[in-house]
Amino acid sequence: MSLDPAVYSDLLLSLLPELVLTGWALVLLLFVAWRHRTARDLRIAGWLTLVALLSTAIAVWWLWWNRAALQGPGTVAMIALDDFRWVADWVFLGAAALTVLISFAYLEREQLLIPEYYVLLIFATLGMMVMAAGADLIVIFLGLELMSVAVYVLAGLDRRRARSAEAALKYFLLGAFASGFLLYGIALAYGATGTTNLGLIGGQVSIMGKPSVMLLAGLALLIVGFAFKIAAVPFHMWAPDVYDGSPTPVTAFMATGVKAAAFAALFRVLNQAFAPVAAWHDILWWLAVVTMIGGNLFALGQRSLKRMLAYSSVAHAGYLLVAVTAGGAAGTSAFLVYVIAYTLMSLGAFAVLSAKGRAGESDVLIDDLAGLASQRPWLAFALAVCMLSLLGFPGTAGFIGKWYILIAATSAGQNTLAAILVLTSVVSAGYYLPVIMAMYMKPQPVEAAHAGVHLDRWGRTAVAVVVVGLLLFGVWPNRLFDLAKSAGNSVHATAETAATPP
């Protein structure tokens, strides 16, 4: 089975997962138009979403299984058919599924009986998948917009709370601004090379030899646009307020899925279209350094748990940027491993937070967790594992991911960057450890301070999946590596073949 994108049926087949998910999104839209009043309707919509995500994952798996046969005959495609796309798709689908699991109880508790929530979640996931699949700047932009618009609405879902509305507005205005940058960058890149296809741009650039000013300007604008989406310092200003104000499951989804999608697209753009341009390595080097230092230092000053997690996600964007800077196959594999680990640990932390908090959780201080371990030992254990993993402690997936990034960085000759990464990780101990300290080493402030802390069955399932995943990948990452390695090689291989013009 060899797919030729010039043939319509083949093109559709290569978009099978996206089509499946679109179909489900439409079914769900019809359903919520018809039933949208009771909590039971909401739950059914949630279940349908899980089924949709699962069937999409199976479609991805099917294409992945037949991947050897999929490589088309060197025609220029708008859709990539490589392992990188499949692995990234699984990350998005997994993040969405875990978000659904923690949303069941949350939406009912917060009286957010809005079944459209799940439709928007599916559309956002769809956008992410299109972004990871796009081998053309226009496709990537379409995916980005589809994802962003859905997430703007999700951020403002809790419309009774001013914080939520503020988050949505802020996210929308700055996000629209960032999209403008991105679009302008695409236009300049098109002007410089006459194409928006990543492979063809790569070919043009390598013929050009010295890149033109217009191309460099386009590249810079593209990086700015993506830097907004991944919340890299100094383009991170929106992140704390938006993360803080949004409903917690949405925050979890934004911090993991949205960020991973923006990174995946950034990876593809830089490695396939701009591989021969040396300039972006320097730009990203500085971006990574500033993001790691800034994110960690800002997080150090936070007392609210949710805000601390928001800044910590900025810091982790910095670590991921190190993988981008390192580049090459190793950098891509390191990125995938880290993003999988990060998605798990970050979602786990937000899930536990959603159990503790009320009314958006923005007022849960780290000290409010005092004594949690004696009252809710399993929840405390789960949060402790997530914190240690975020810290990059051996035995957890976070450590394996960090180690991989360090190897990628040092083998690319970026020893200074590696040293900065570990030094800022030490700083991060200053805000992750107090969480553990509060839970295990401080007594409860008042009797029954944690009486209301509760996760329903599905939330517990999500947290259990996260903890098992973190510990398993932390001790036995072999399978994960094989997957990430083939995915990393696939992007690199395409980049190399693309460098020779057709």
Added chain:
Amino acid sequence: MYARWVLTALLAWPLLAGLIVLLLPARLAKYVALAASLVEFVISVPLWWTFVPNGGMQFLFDRAWIPAWGIHFTVGLDGISLFLVLLTTFLMPLSILGSWTYITKREAGFYALLLVLTTGMIGVFVALDLFLFYVMWEVMLIPMYFIIGVWGGDNRLYAAIKFFIYTFLGSLLMLVAIIVLYLHAARATGVYSFGYAHLLSNAKDLGPAAWWLFGAFFLAFAIKVPIFPLHTWLPDAHVEAPTAGSVILAGVLLKMGTYGFLRFALPFFPAVALNQNVQLVIVVLSLIGIIYGGLVAMVQPDFKKLVAYSSVAHLGFVMLGIWALTLQSVQGALLIMINHGISTGALFFLVGMLYERRHSRLIEAYGGIARVVPLFAAILTIVSLSSIALPGTNGFVGEFLVLLGSFRIYPIATALATSGVIIAAAYLLTALQRVIYNPLKHPANEQLTDLTPRELAVLIPLLVGILWLGIYPKPFLQRMEPSARSLIEQMRPQQ
């Protein structure tokens, strides 16, 4: 069969036992933990006889772990690590028995963490794959962090986070250094492996990078030892930790730093380690540690803090012995590592026993208690004398060998270090006098009870160790000699 599996069993058993302790009802925790640690000790004892002193690695076991990066589960022992493993398994049951009545809350967690800690400590000493070494090095951090933070004294949170961040800072830079070494060896040979022998044989021609790498390893180990300006975490951690925590911190954890120098920092970067200026700096810092540690111990009103600072001084001797790099001085350093584990461990136990009775660690709160608790007083005297290095006790042999071996290389520094022995006598004998002699002025002390059989069971094995090592250290020296000799030959091939 035994030789092949023993190290794996020593690593796996405490971990498994720790899980069992967590699952069983809390009131059984200490019994199960004690039994588990005794089993661990019994498993480790035949190492003493089956070990062949030939300078090479023994009891090797090797399995692929993460083949994608060439990471193996490789463990092995030589004459340097043998005693540290035995010291660990020897101190563990005593620590558990010593915590019998001291730990009253969340017992299951405490004993489970102690057992997990055992795995981490033994793992550090036997790992022959640098990835495994790093993982073990970090893994033992978490149980200790919890032991200090949950069961420690009033200022425990501060002490716990300080301990964690200091160690974490050092070890993360070491992590980068390990990766750079790994990639250097891979570029030279095309073989991707974290194996100790592989990295060691390819650590040559690093050029100026060797200085940075040595610096990273040095920082990690120096914080752990601790060497003078990096020692400030130690008094806090030792004083705030519960008795078992202090015993293990002093007895085993500090030795990880000196072990790291012997196993990694010296053989990997001989050119840097033997550089005149580097040696000068390290010897001066060790000397400062010996003298400053002793002087600060002298003015401590808190008995536990006094013992903690005495550790800084003792480890200064170890560093001096390692850096002099003669056969006697290295053997002496190894012996002090064992002696310090036994003597300082015993001192922490004794202070803990006093604290359990009177809930005060201040030297001032006691005085004249020899009349009330004669047995306690006798044992405290013997242990203190061994810590001072009185001939006939273990302390003497180690410090004498270090001074003897170092004198040839650093005569002035050694002469100054000798004053450390006198300072030790000054602070420990003064404290001894103020605690057990002098008039009995506090009425509360008249009701003190003497050592119970359980406490004697903790102390007597340590006393046996003190006398055995003091009178007949030959079996120890014999077993460590070939390894020490091969280390020195590796470092100074011309001699």
